[in-house]
Structure formats: structure tokens, C-alpha cells
Amino acid sequence: MTSAFVRLPAGADLGSALVGQPGDLCQCPHRGYIQKGRVASSTRAVDEVYEAGPAFYWAPGHTPHALEDAEYAEFLPTGEFNALIDHFKAQAGRDRSGGVQHCSDAQEAWPPTVTARVRGVELSENRSEALTAWAQDFGKMASQDALVDSFTERVDAVITKQIPEIANDPILVQDLHRSTRAEWREFVESLREDHRLVRPGQGADLARSLARRGLDLGILLKVYRVSQQSVFQFLTEIIDGASEDAPARDEILVFLWGLGGQWMADAVESLIETYYEERRRLRDDAAVRRAETIEALLGDAPPSADDATRLLDHPLSHWQTAYVVWAPEAGSSTTEAMLDIANAVAQALGASRSLTMVAGSRDLWCWVATPHEPDLAQLAGLASALQHAGMQAAIGRPDPGIQGFRTSHAEARAAESLALKAAHGRALVRFDEEELLILVSAQETLMRRMVAREVGPLCGADKNLALLRETVLAYLTTLSIEATAEQLFVHKNTVRYRIARAEELLGHPLSQRSTQVELALRWVSLFGAPSDAI
Structure with missing residues (x-):
């Protein structure tokens, strides 16, 4: 990790110095805070303006330029930063007009008009006694439930606002909350000098759920991309509130931001691996063909009933009753337990088996096909079995054919969403009983x-x-x-x-x-x- 203190005069634009980089844009991520003035960071999609005070995060693929005289401190991964400096040196060799301004310890070859003071940062070694003591006190404070909840609500609000694929799926929202809460607790534990960072299982659950739902890896990457500025802003506010006897603000910033950057980078790397492992497992399993057919049936261009019936071994011309089974936590035996409940529902409705699709780390999508309209009142006795297993289920209304396959599933998901919002978790929720409540619950x-x-x-x-x-x-x-x-x-x-x-x-x-x-x-x-x- 490298820290830099940068001064830019009004009008300074680093675009010309970045020519030759992919897209002619800076490919190095920057985390920092503006101390003075205003700086714009331009991407191909949008221009964002940053002013003194809040933390900023510039993802790879940007060009900074000063709207007025500006000063900012930033922290950068050393490898990417050195590659950027090498590019600046090559550019400086081709265009010497204006020269390079720098302080006594600057790295040479910054573009003209840029003043920079650069130094490497050791993230976990050589902590001062004062910083070690502060980190221990901060760790105790930051592990309290109230602050954990505050951090989780703040970061997840940013994520769900920008990622509708998660915001519109109640199970994924819950997985996100659990992941964020667990990651923060692990980060707080990492403040101890003797602690070895271990990725919490809840983060892996989120990655697996995204993979099983067939969502693109870009969704997972976007979770961490959009959360970075919120995370570093949260850390900055904590630092700004430090007592007068705390270590110097810059020392705490270097320590917390450096550790935070490493924490998030490690999380992304680990969860990408988890995501691809799950996708490989699905590709190697016959379940992937079933999942692809089900996704097509639920999509905009469903296959014919004959083709889908053959591929799924599920009579789509019959009455279709969809339901969702889910568990409060993911575990090694969760899928098997959900399948047992799915079979119990099928038998109660007069079918020998159900069509199932593992939709996430702790939820199962199911359908039962029956030659006649089933009596949902036969499900009343399953509530005790669900409670005993620690599971919940949401049932859609029966309807015939492919249209019934689709509408009953949509209703089951709507009933599931209602149940997940409820203060009193009911084991069994039926759409036909709660339809009006579902419609007005917004x-x-x-x-x-x-x-x-x-x-x-x-x-x-x-x-x-x-x-x-x-x-x-x-x-x-x-x-x-x-x-x-x-x-x-x-x-x-x-x-x-x-x-x-x-x-x-x-x-x-x-x-x-x-x-x-x-x-x-x-x-x-x-x-x-x-x-x-x-």
C-alpha cells in the first residue's frame, strides 16, 4: 500500500498523461479524502465531483481533474501505483513541456503542475504504542451491536439502492445483511496484531446464492464496488470523532484505510473464487440443465410445454402449485432438510414428488403438478413440521399449464417477501389467504x-x-x-x-x-x- 499527498492547481487535468492506458483512463484504484478544493473524477459513463470532507473511492477507469486549487490524501495499492508511475515516466520522456513539480521525497515523473509527496505504508507492522492502544479501544467499541447494526444498515442501503437484482429479492437482502455484518465483525477482529483474517461463511453464502440464481459475477463485484466509498466514509467519520489524546489523524487514516482496503480486496478475491466454484459445480451437475429450463419457463420466451415437460420430467399441462421453502441459516444439511419439506408438501397435495431448484444457499423453489386442482387446506398440518425443522414455506395459488407455473411461482415469492418482513415469523404463508395484505403492504x-x-x-x-x-x-x-x-x-x-x-x-x-x-x-x-x- 502506498500513500500520497497531492496538490493540483485549478484546471489541472491528468487526461493527457493517461493516454496509452486502457481506454486512456487510470487503471489504479484510489481511496482518499479531499482536504481542500474540488476534484472531478470522470469515467466513460459519468462525471462525479468530490469536495473537501467526505471520503472518495475512484475505481479503475477514471480521469481526475481539478475544478479549483485542490489538495487530497490518498492510498493506493503499490503494484498498480508503480505501474502508473512507470507510465508517467514514459509519457514524461515523450513530452517534457512544463517539467514536474515535486517535494523532496516525491517519485519522479508526475505530470506537469502536479505536486506529490509519496511514501510506502506498512499496514500491520511497526505500530506505535499509541496506535496499538487506540486500535484495541476502537475494536471494543466497533464490535458493539449498535455500531455493527449502524454500519450494516448504512452500507447495505447504498448497495440495495444501486443493485435492484438484490433489492428485489428478500432472501438476497437477508444474505447481504448477514454478509456485511459478519465481514465487519471480522474486520474489527483483524485490528488485533495477533489476529489472522478468516473469511466469514456468510459472505460465501451470498456468493453462492448469486451463482445459483444465475446472476452474473458483475453483480457480486458491484456489491463491493458501490460499497467502498460508504465503507471508507464510515471509517473517516470514526476517525474524525477520535479523542484529542488519540494518535495523529493521518496515522489512524493510513492504518484503518490500509487495513480496510486489504480487507475488501481479500474479500473480493475469496468470493470470486467461491462464486466460480459454485458455477463449476452447477455446470458439472444435471441440476444445471433443470435450472436453465426453469429459468426459461419463468423468462420472457418460455419453451413449449412438450419440450419443457420432457426436459424436466414434470407434466406442465397439469395444475401447477408453486412454493418456496427457506431456512434462517445456511448449513451443511440445509439443502437436504429443505428437500424433505418440499416432498412433504407434495405428498400433502396428492403428488408423489415435486420439481425443485436450489435457488440460493438457504432457499428452494418448488412446483407440484396434479391432474386436478389441489386443496391447499391439506397443508395446514405442515406448520408443525416446518416449525420443528426450523423452516418456513410460502405457497402460491394453483393454476393450470405453463401460465400457472409462472403465476403461482410469482405469488409464492410475493408471499415469501411478506413473511420475511413480518415481526412474527409464521411457518406457513399462503398467497390466497394473504393476497390483499400483500397488495397493500407497500x-x-x-x-x-x-x-x-x-x-x-x-x-x-x-x-x-x-x-x-x-x-x-x-x-x-x-x-x-x-x-x-x-x-x-x-x-x-x-x-x-x-x-x-x-x-x-x-x-x-x-x-x-x-x-x-x-x-x-x-x-x-x-x-x-x-x-x-x-
Whole structure:
């Protein structure tokens, strides 16, 4: 790692010095912070302006130029930096107009008008006693849950904003959160001089999920590219808040940024290897052919039903019921456990087996084909099996043919997304039961307001209120005293008493505004009561 302090006069443009580099752009990554002035970094796609204060990251493929007199400190990988200097020297040999300004310890051959002070940086050796003590104190502070959560939320917000392929997939979002949280904890541990950096398994889970979903490696690389500036800005703010008795700011910057750069570089290298290992495993497995056919069926140009039926050994002319099975954590036996649940669902719906696709490190996409429309009520008994296995499942509505294969899957994914947002994780979620809630769940503020208005008197931690909510919801679903009693394993008179008590608290019979009441109670069963409804 090399550090440099650079001064640029207004109007200085390094573009001419970069002619001959790939694309005539700088191929060396820069991490740093502007101390004075404004600097623009231009790529083929966009110009970004950086001002004094925030940290910056310039990925390979850029050209810097000063919009006004500017000074900045930066940290660069030594190998790429030396290659850049060699190129500058070659350029200087061809064009000597203007000469090179430099301080006493500058590397020669910087372009005209650029002043640079350059030195190598040892990242883990020769720490001062003061820096060692500061690093230990920082490590204790940075490993606290509140700061870990703050870091994770901040970095992941940047990633999901720029990468819709992750933002629109709730399982990938969860994998991202776990990966970021685990990587940060490992980075904090690396501040100890005797610690050997070990890549956490959660990062590998994210790489495997991206590979199994057929997403391009560029998505994984973009995760780290777009997060870099956010990470270094976070570190800079921590450094700016250091106490007066802390080591010099530049000393901490060199230490933290250097270690952070190495940490992220190692992470990228390791996860690229994990990604390609998973892709090779898929290519060598018959499952890849099944996955490609399924992806085609879900895509814009699905194959014919006959061809897909033959390739998948799955009768696409039958009724199709799609479902998703997922686990809270990835482990060595997770896939086998998910397959057991998938088979249990198939048997409950009257099929001998299911069509499955391992979609990530801890989620499984499944379809069951039946000659007649299956009865989803037969799945009620699976909730206890799912809870025992520590799994969850989301079920789409049955529909026939390829169209049913597609729509039922989309509905299962929508039900999965709802379940993953819920405060109370229900083991089994059916789209047909939660369709209205899924459609309105994006309007959270309005939904909470409706819950408080419609069922506020039934909300609260009191267990008797919980029994009233459960009974009213079951009754509004079945519209039968007898069926509600059977479902809840209570006497019919108990059901009648609870309904009467609920109507008394609500101030109107359940025959009025029944749709709104049912929707509000479904919301409470998944997300809990809003604070203003208690």
C-alpha cells in the first residue's frame, strides 16, 4: 500500500498523461479524502465531483481533474501505483513541456503542475504504542451491536439502492445483511496484531446464492464496488470523532484505510473464487440443465410445454402449485432438510414428488403438478413440521399449464417477501389467504393507520385480546361458528362468547366492515400491533 499527498492547481487535468492506458483512463484504484478544493473524477459513463470532507473511492477507469486549487490524501495499492508511475515516466520522456513539480521525497515523473509527496505504508507492522492502544479501544467499541447494526444498515442501503437484482429479492437482502455484518465483525477482529483474517461463511453464502440464481459475477463485484466509498466514509467519520489524546489523524487514516482496503480486496478475491466454484459445480451437475429450463419457463420466451415437460420430467399441462421453502441459516444439511419439506408438501397435495431448484444457499423453489386442482387446506398440518425443522414455506395459488407455473411461482415469492418482513415469523404463508395484505403492504403508514382505526380496541399484549383476535380472524375466514370451533379446538359457545366480546369492543357487529377487520387482523398476526393502536 502506498500513500500520497497531492496538490493540483485549478484546471489541472491528468487526461493527457493517461493516454496509452486502457481506454486512456487510470487503471489504479484510489481511496482518499479531499482536504481542500474540488476534484472531478470522470469515467466513460459519468462525471462525479468530490469536495473537501467526505471520503472518495475512484475505481479503475477514471480521469481526475481539478475544478479549483485542490489538495487530497490518498492510498493506493503499490503494484498498480508503480505501474502508473512507470507510465508517467514514459509519457514524461515523450513530452517534457512544463517539467514536474515535486517535494523532496516525491517519485519522479508526475505530470506537469502536479505536486506529490509519496511514501510506502506498512499496514500491520511497526505500530506505535499509541496506535496499538487506540486500535484495541476502537475494536471494543466497533464490535458493539449498535455500531455493527449502524454500519450494516448504512452500507447495505447504498448497495440495495444501486443493485435492484438484490433489492428485489428478500432472501438476497437477508444474505447481504448477514454478509456485511459478519465481514465487519471480522474486520474489527483483524485490528488485533495477533489476529489472522478468516473469511466469514456468510459472505460465501451470498456468493453462492448469486451463482445459483444465475446472476452474473458483475453483480457480486458491484456489491463491493458501490460499497467502498460508504465503507471508507464510515471509517473517516470514526476517525474524525477520535479523542484529542488519540494518535495523529493521518496515522489512524493510513492504518484503518490500509487495513480496510486489504480487507475488501481479500474479500473480493475469496468470493470470486467461491462464486466460480459454485458455477463449476452447477455446470458439472444435471441440476444445471433443470435450472436453465426453469429459468426459461419463468423468462420472457418460455419453451413449449412438450419440450419443457420432457426436459424436466414434470407434466406442465397439469395444475401447477408453486412454493418456496427457506431456512434462517445456511448449513451443511440445509439443502437436504429443505428437500424433505418440499416432498412433504407434495405428498400433502396428492403428488408423489415435486420439481425443485436450489435457488440460493438457504432457499428452494418448488412446483407440484396434479391432474386436478389441489386443496391447499391439506397443508395446514405442515406448520408443525416446518416449525420443528426450523423452516418456513410460502405457497402460491394453483393454476393450470405453463401460465400457472409462472403465476403461482410469482405469488409464492410475493408471499415469501411478506413473511420475511413480518415481526412474527409464521411457518406457513399462503398467497390466497394473504393476497390483499400483500397488495397493500407497500403502504405501511396507511396500513398501520387502518389497523389502529379498525381493530385498535383488540390490540394489546393481554393474552385474552390475543384469543379474541385469533377467534375473530378464524371466524371471518370460515364464516362458520362450527368450523371456527373445530379449527381452534374449543367449544362453539366459547366462539360465540369471544365474537360477542369482540363486537362489544369494536362497537359494531362483524358483519359490518368485515373485509377491513379481517385485513387488519392479518396484519397484526404477522407484524404485531402498531404502537398507536395499543
